[in-house]
Amino acid sequence: MKRTLLIITALMAAALSYAQRVEGTIKVRARQDLVRALPKDIAYLLPEFSDGVVDFTDGTSSPGRINICNLDNSVRFINTAGDTLLLSGADRVSRVIVNGTVYAKVADQGFLRQKAVYGKLSLCERRRLTVEPVKEDAGYSGIPATSTARGARMVQIDHDYMETGEREISYMLRTDVVLTDGSEIYVSKSSTFNKLFPQAKKAAKAFVKSNKTDFQDLDSAAQLFLFCAEQK
Secondary structure (H helix, E strand, O other): OOOOEEEOOOOOOOOOOOOEEEEEEEEEEOOOOHHHHOOHHHHEOOOOOEEEEEEEOOOOEEEEEEEEEOOOOOEEEEOOOOOEEEOOOHHHEEEEEEOOEEEEEOOOOOEEEEEEEEOOEEEEEEEEEEEEEOOOOOOOOOOOOOEOOEOOEOOOOOHHHOOOOEEEEEEEEEEEEEEEOOOOEEEOOHHHHHHHOHHHHHHHHHHHHHHOOOOOOHHHHHHHHHHHHHOO
């Protein structure tokens, strides 16, 4: 039976262009929560906490006002008292759905915003946040001299290990277009499409040439994705 082809159209307006880097520096006080210190559009994946649903791997789900933290890829929610809390059972989260947009969790590599889906394959936007001290001083805080995001996952930082004083921290938020088979993440490029759609290799090459496909433009890459899916 032919697998269902799904194009996700309910996407929020992207604040960042694809394959873009946003960089900056902030000053962090002793014992200050780094998530609160960062600009909101850097610290969180969504522009604001919104009503949504968290789906778990066991088939259950939980509604609430939610957002995803770019710093540690945690799901956070606002309770009835207005407090921001971490969602329990984070290791069992499979995806988050807000305003019709799916943010799929891929293994331990974080959340990807889906654009188009075909079977187990999907084309997504990925955001990765990196933070590091402007000056190396391992004795100052729990932040390593260099903290680098691996895949889509940010290394966890001990916010309570801050000592006295103030520290300047640099951050970089990178946005790119990727494909995933549900367990692995691949950068959007010609060889990736050939790998995931081997039967469409020849046709895809002609499509890319004819349409001047930009693999790091989400809409352009989505057109190629759908074309390749139709060749199956």
